[in-house]
Each structure stands twice: as structure tokens, then as C-alpha cells.
Amino acid sequence: MFALAMVMFDKTSESEILQLALSSVGALGPFRAEGTYLEQAVSVRHPSGDDALSAQLRMLAGADGSVVVDDRGWSWAFPMRAVGRHTGYLVVSAAAQPSKDERFLLSTLAQLTGAALVSADVHRRERGATAELSDLNTRLAGANEKLAAAVIDLEWRERIHDALTKVAASGNGPAGIAEGVHQLTGMAVAVEDRFGNLVAWAGPGRPHPYPRSRRSARKELLTTIRRGGRAMRSRDRVLAVAQPREEVLGVLSLVDPDRHAGDRELFALEHGALILATELAHQRGLAETELRLRRDLVEDLVTGTDDLSARQRSLALGYDLHPPHQVLVARWADVAHDEDIVTALGRAATRVLGTEVLTVRRGGMVVLVVPQPDAAGGRMPWGELYSVAASSLRSPNGSIGVGRPRELPSELPQSFVEGERALEVRMASATSGGVTTFDELGIYRLIGVGAGREEVSGFVREWLGALIDYDAANRSELVATLWRYYECGGNYDATARALTIHRSTLRYRLRRIRDLSGHDLSDVDSRLNLHVAARAWQILRPPS
Template sequence: MDSRKLIDSTRERMSKLSSIFALSMVMFDRTYETEIIQFAADSVAALGSARTEGAYLLRDDLRRVGDGSAALQLRLRSLAGSDGSVHVAGAPWARAYALRAVGGHAGYLVVTADTEPPMDQQYLLRTLAQQIGAALNSARFTWRERRNVVELRNLNTRLSELNEQLTNAVADLERRRHADERLNAVAASGGGEAGIANSLHNLTGLAVAIEDTFGNLLEWCGPGRPMPYPRMSPHRRSELLTAARRSGRPIRQRDRFVALAQPRNEVLGVLVLIDPDHRAVEHDLFALEHAAVVLAMELAHRRGMAETELRLRGDLVHDLLTGTDDESARFRSTALGHDLSLPHQVLVMQWPGAGTGELVARTIERVAATMLDTGVLLSWRAGAVDVLTPSPGWTGMRWRELYRSISTRLQNEDGAIGVGGSADVPSKLPRSYSEALRALRIRQESMAPNGVTVFDNLGIYRLLATGDGDRDRELREFVREWLGPLVDYDAAHRSDLVTTLWQYYECGGNYDMTACALAIHRSTLRYRLRRIRELTGRELGDVENRLNLHVATRAWQILRGSD
């Protein structure tokens, strides 16, 4: 070869090498593998007669290659990172060039040709493969760097979030610790309900109310106390307590949060956080919840103490009502803080359907102590509460006011009270007790069974309230004398002539009222009254007959209830 051809050949090689390095610069600017491979594949044809069959990349260290025949993939794996000839269907000549670089082996570039290219072209193809490998490694490094930057940024963001959460958690724990200390200090110091309400108000900045199970206000701390304090209906109150029990946490009820003081399964009280502007946050609810626990402990302790005292008082009341000497009675009552040196009288109360005997007794004790402005002794038994109170010298109006106050507290008007006479010494209290029982029975057997009856106000009916055996026999004989024929007729014919006569006098002789009370027609009433006149032989309108017959029917009612 002459020098001229050698120079031209060298110039052509240098030109193609320059093109390869120019291609390399372009490939290094690419950041996606597919762009690099596509750009390089399109450039193979510019280096000579060879064509690009395909590029096969190694990914994720699994040494997987791209699409191609199984034989071709097996051959590429066997090359293990070296250049080598391969078989491509329909190609007289095919060779795989390893995409190697400093970063490692990236895969293969497979080229084909109709005839084996000259060595200088094969050299250019090897050089191009090396540049492709370097560009691929550079792109992968760039992607790793970008990914690392993103991951680092995400980690920094997460770290900032965790730091903020940790700071908030520490602040929340500090607030909870402070709430625990404040409320536990109240419990330890015996601050009671007022201390709990005050501490919760200081912790939350919101007004606080403590209610009993019926919704009556026990304590208030903070501004805006409503006057009078609102109360919901018993049905809605029951629904609220049921929802709070099911939740197990404070619940919102309109403009306030409600938490139960419930040491076991019985609600002893309700703690309320007034929040009309929805200012309460989580640590306020935690303080409310913890305060409810402290309140439950306080109420349970007070209840235990009260139960012990009530048992002692109940034992004393039982002995006083059944009979004991004056000296021991006064000594035991003094130990319980009650003065029996004053005249006392007995009250017997029944409030069916108003709850447990203990609940009724506590309510009666609270109302009686408030209205009488002095302590009382009481005990409860099946269906009744017995109360010993210093004689207040009340008139009938004040006794009715006592009944109304208890009914309001219990939200139940189906009660009755019997008031015995005054006893100047403890040993006479059994008589007052007997009188209270008789007064209660008279009330319950009357047209208005709900209310209060005072034994001293019975007048002639006190004759019906004696517990003396001889007097009772006399009373039975009196009833027999005036009502005997009617009683016998009722027993023989299963009729209600005595009841009709009693109701007739109870209604003041008014036909319409009597017929309505007995749920019978006026003509039926007239027939019965005519039959009563025939059987008794007495004129029902006569003053003396009217008095004796009315008294006899009252006595019959009482005696019938005692049999």
C-alpha cells in the first residue's frame, strides 16, 4: 500500500474513532439505558457493513438477558463477559461484544453482517461496545446517586417528622404526668368532688360539672354556670349513660364531653367537661378520663364508708323500732353522731319502681336531712325505708312538701309516706313505728294511694290504727255489726257491695264519681246501693249511719290488708 492510501486509511480510521468518541459524549449525556442502547444501535451501521441484532443487558445480578432464542441466551451466558462469535439465524456472520467498563460487565451488543468485517471495523465495534458499557455504568451510577439523594431527602423528612412526633409525645407525656400529679394529689389530700372539679378546670381551662346518676348537679367549677341547671328526661339520661358505658371513653354530647365515674358495673357519678366552642384536645380528654377514675375512687370510698355507717345505723334503727332501753339507745346513737335526747318520730316510706332500696334510702336521707336541717337515722328493708327523725312540729303542708321533694329526686311519684306520732324517749319509738305503718296502710288503701299520711292528723281514724289486741277485736266486732250482712253476701255471691259502699263514701256520696271510680254504670250503682239498704236495713244518707258505715268500711279495708 502506497503512502497515499495509508494516509487516507489512517484518516478514515481516525475519523471513525472521533465519531465513536463523539457518540460516547452523546451517550454519556443520556440518563436512561434504553436511550443509550437505541442511540448506539443506530450508530453501528455508520461504522461499516455490520448491523445491530440486539442488546442484552444483565440486570439485578440475576444474569438475565433480554429477548432472544434460548440457544443465543445460553451462548451469551457461556461467554462470561468476553467477546465471542454467536449464531443468529439468517446471518452469515454474528458476534457478541461485551459491554465492559470500569464499573463491570453490563451485557452484550450482538451485531451481524453478510461477511466478516475487516479487523479495523471490528476494532471500532469493540471500542463502541466499551463506550456503551461505560455510558451504561455512568447512567446507572447517576440513577443510584439520584435515588440516594431522594432516599436521603425522604429520610431527612421522616427524621424531622419523627423528631416532631417525639417532641409532641414528650410534651404530651409531660402534660399527662402533670395531670396525674394534680389529680392524685387531690385524691391523697381528700379534696373530694370539689377538689376534683377545681383541678380539672385548672388543667383544661374549661368549666367542669359533676352530676349524680340522675343528672342532678353536685359540683360546678368555672364560669357560665346555668341557673337552673338543666336536666334531661329519664329516657334520654338512660340512653346517654348506656352510650358512655359502651364507649369506655369520654363521649361528646352536644356542647360537652361526658365521662362516667364507674368503678365496676354501676355508675356512681358523671363528670362533664363543658366545651361549646370545641376547644378540647386529646390531653384535655385524657385529663377528663383520669379525673373520672379519681372521682370513681372517691365516690366508691365514700360509698363504702356510708355503707358501713348505714349498717351500724340500720342495726340501731332496728333495735329502736322493736324496743330497747333508753340508756343504751342514747349511748349508741351518740357514737354515730345522732342526738336521741330530743323527741323523735318514725316515718315509713315505700317507693316501688324507684330503684334499689339503697338508692331510695340515700335519696330520702339527703332530702330529709336538707329539709329537716338535722341528721336522721334510717334503714331499708324489702320494699320500705324506715326513718327516725327529730320531731319537726310540721303541719300537713310541710309533710307534703317532703313527699314532693323525694318524688322529684327519684323521678317517681308512686311513693307513699306514713308518719307516726312523736316519742319523747327512745323506748316509745315502737309505738310511733306502729302508728307510721298504720298511717302508711291507710294512705295506700285510700283513693289517692300516693302521698303522705300523718297519724296525728287522722282524727277518728286513729281508732283504726291501734295495734292493741283487745282494740283490734273490738274493731272487728264493730265492722261485723255494721257490715256483716254485706260481707256475707259478697262471700256467697262473689259481689263487691262492701267495696261499693266504701267507694261511695270516699267519693262524698257523688254518684258520677263513684260509678267512674268503680268503672260501672250509674244504674248498676243505684242497684247496688238499693241492695245494700235492703241487706243492712239502714238508710245510707242518715248522718249517724253515714259516719259509722264509712268508718266501718275504712276499718274493713285496713283489716283486709292486715289479714
């Protein structure tokens, strides 16, 4: 640029300066000079369509901007400004949009050409305007100083670019990028994922534990930064988003409580964010490859997987598995398509919990992996979730079992087993429609399939064997009557209504149960054991 400036400022002819500018465009990159357009005259390489292009330039009114030139992939008009004057435009085209640094060089060339044109004009007027020439020389000196400062700044930016490119090539990932930006700026640097979880830290003062903002506040902050298109200050930090396309993959931030960050620090931060975006996009590609090779994430969560893999894969899906999660298992009796249940439950959970959830169909059930919600007024929102889903499906005949929350993804299989257990008990209860949590099961946690089934069956046989045999021989319903009697809290009227029999028929059956079993139905110990045995019989018996 300095050499070109010396040659240009030696020229006194406008045409020579413009021709030199046109011939220099190709030396700055894969560009094509379409022409130079002055305020009073036009010099073009391709005259065809000149009137249309001139009209576009007049609409720009001295500002830079995009123009349409034939079928070029990218065309831009760079104003040739110097010492407060707009002398015209340098129009450049390329097959693809250039980088910021390349556009900076083209803009500098246009400004240099404008300065040279002004200088030539001064020389032409030199004989008749000595006083004016002195003033103009002062302005030209300022322009040269700015040009020199621009070149120095360009060299500094080039050093930043080279340093961070080496960091990217080192393969050290986000940690290496954070360390590189820290070395360039002297400030502490943090790399976070899109949810605000710390990925890497470089420099002093790392907080323990690392603070996290609310989901809504985080989302609003990232949206504001994206709209601005530049790094933005938020409290004691300056943040830039790593956004390879439309989606934010991470955030790179400078810790700057004293507000020392200047243009160079901001350039290093923004350039680091570009490299971070490439790195995170590469990591996402690896995670998506893993998703294609392994089973569905939700299936793995309920059968067992390691924490690191689960969280990386969840980020590839745009989901955060860092907070505690729990498993919900559901069935809907009169809905023909499982996909309808999956959709309804997913939407209901998103609406009630205020966040996305993971769903999968598994063995005739719908499984949901959801973040542990906050208890509003001391109550969990499971009943509301059921009501919203039932309303969407237009059926109250659904059962939901809820496992306990777990801190780590690798612990979710336990929550899944608990959800299945709670679902079985809910489906076997007097009112199958609704929600049962594992914490509500009490002694019924002991009634289940797998280990201990023989003991439970033996317990049922010990207390209800005579009634079971009698029902089998006589096609009666004494065990079902006993179960319903205890489910209704020993209330005669409620039991009779539930069984749709007369009160006297109920009395006869209860007397028959006492006679056959030999147990006093009002005795505290017998009542407990008979109720547990009846509930176990109801849960363990094959579905009708």
C-alpha cells in the first residue's frame, strides 16, 4: 500500500490514477475491477449496462454498498473518499463474498485512490491557489497519518489472525482458543456452551462454582448479540457468539470489569469467536456421526450410558442434560397411535414445564426424560401435565408413572425402573387415569416384577389362596371384591357403587370372604396384610 501510494501521489492525471487503481485490484485477491465512477466523468472497463450501474451508484449517495453487475456472484461499490470529499466509486466484483480483511484492503485502495485524485487536483490548482494548497497539504498529511495508522492496524490484525489460526490448527479445541485469546488480550477468557455451562477458562479468577443465568435471560441475551452482529458488553464481560450459521453453538467472553477492552481486544475476541464456531461445528459433526452409529439418545438414557457421551450428544440435539432429570412412563388405553401420545405428552410437558423434553416410544409405552421442575406452591406439576395431555388426546384414560429425579444421566435407568413401577401401580389402582409418582407408592414399592416375584406371589397365596381357588372354581369375584373394598377405605356404599352391586350383596360377599379366609377383616394387622395382598394380586395378575 505504501509503494502504491507513492506511485499514485506522483501522478497528476486522473486517468493514470484510476488506471493504476483498476490494475491493482487483482493483486489484492481473486477480484475483478468493474470500473471507476467519478462525480463528473465515467471511466469503465465494461461499458455495457453502464447507465443502469450509474443509477445504482447515484442511489448510494456516497455510501458504500452492494450493486448488481451482470451475473457476478458478489459486486460492491467502494467510495473513493479523501479529506472529506467523495470523488466517486471503485466497483469490484468476485465469484464469492470476500473476508472482512479482504474488504478492508479494497476499501483502503478506494480511499487511497480518492486521496490521490484529490492530490492530483491540488497539483492542478497549485499555481493559482498557494494558500489553498497549504491547507490541502495539511489535510493530506492527516490522511497519510490515517493511512499509516490503518496499515499498522492491519498488520496488528494480521498478527492476531495468524496467532489464532495456529491455535485452531493445534487441535486443542475450545481450551486452546480460550488460552490464545487470553495471551493476545491479557484478560481472563471463558468459553461457554449455548446454555451457559462453562466449557473452558483461561487466565486468573475462575469462579467456583461457575454462575449460570436463568434460561429466559440467557436466551434474550444471545438474541440481542445476534441482532447486533458484534461483540457486546454484559455487566463485567464482553461477549461474542460462535455462530457458524443461524444457530448459536457457544459464547466466547472477555472478563473486563474495569472496561479496558479496546478495538484490538474486541477484534481478537470476535476473530476468536469465528474460530470457536468452526471448532464447535466440527465437534457437533462428530456428535451427529455418533448419533447415527449408536442407539437413540433417549433409549440409551433409560438403558444406561456414560455422562460425558450423553451430555455431548444432547448438546448436538440442542438439549441440556446438565440439570437433574427424571423419567416419566405413560400409557393411554384408547388412543390408537402411539405417535399421537408422544406428540401430546411432548407438547404438554413443554407447556407445563416451560422447557423442551426428550421422548421415545418403548415397548408399548411412551417414555419422557424431563428436567426436574420447581415445585410451585410445594406441589409438582405432574397433575397439570396429565390434564393438558388428556385434553389434547380427548381421553382421560391415561396412566403416568413418575420416577425420582437423578443428578447424572448415567443414573436415569433407575428413574426409568421407578417410573415403570409407579405406572404399574397406577394402572392397577381403582382409578387408572392419572399420575402416580414413585415417592407415593409407599409399601407398594416392594410389589414388582423381577427379583422377589416368587416371594410376593407366595405372600399373596398365603393370605388369599382360599379365595383365589374359590373364585376359580365358582367363577366368582371374591378377591376383586376384597380389593375394591379396601381401595374404597372400607366404605360399604362406595364399594357397592364401584362394583355396581347391591349393599346386601356386598355384605354377603364379605361374610363369605371371612368364612373362607379365616381372617377378621376389621383386625388392623389382617386388614393391612389383606389389602397389600389384594393390591399385589391386582398388579401381578395378567391383564384381562
